[in-house]
Amino acid sequence: MSLVSVIGAGSLANVFANVLHDFLPEFKLHSVLARNQEKAQVFASKYNCSAVFSFEDFLKNAAPVVVELAGGAALKEYTLPILKSGRTLICLSSGAFTDDAFKQEAICTAAKNNGRICIVNGAIGGLDFLQTCALQRGASEVVIETTKSPKSLLGAPALEGKTLDLTKKMVVFEGGVQENPHTKVKIVSDPEVHSNTHKIIYRSALADAVMEFSGKPDPANPKSSTTAALSAAACLKNLYSPISFW
16 A cells, blocks of 8 residues: 655645545555644544644655645745655646746756656646647647636736626736747636636647636635546556556
8 A cells, every 4th residue: 555645634635535535545645734733633534644734744754655735835835845855746736837946946856866746737638638749840839728717716826916807707817838939828717607617729730639628616615626636646546557648
């Protein structure tokens, strides 16, 4: 049986833990780190693991694989020490890596210490296809459009300072991606929608594709979809499986 530690004891952490219990009995939760002691203790009691409130204590005895389910701020705070310890870190809060200096330091730290960073798809599918197509020569164009309700977008770091209209559909962000000028991102706030929808349009000499994914918001955390936590469990399964699908 393989041990796993988690950072976070909120709704997505509970989804992840339930998946391990119901579908992946070869894994056991070893420890949980959370700032909210009450939530951590409830989580630890429910899933028969240890609750830890100090990161130093957590790192001393953490499992070989740590799963982050606590948000970008926690990821940026804990990534480097976890990688320095030679552990594998499965990340859900990929937005933290838009900070290029942080990303490069994480990559170097992992390489020097035999650590590993696994950034999961989250609620967006089709990224395996884009990863494949990125290896071709020639020009390509990618448009990624995300549509969520205003409630699901409130508090998003990229939208800090923006006021969302709660009564009508509006584009709240539209722009390019720093690493690839041929990739465009569009974020739409729509009070009429009840799903978090991600649409990817890809065009090149090699292939054309249109992919759309609609996930229901997590009832306890409308900013994310339940499938985001499932993708972390799927990544964990792939890491240990003798056969993997990419």
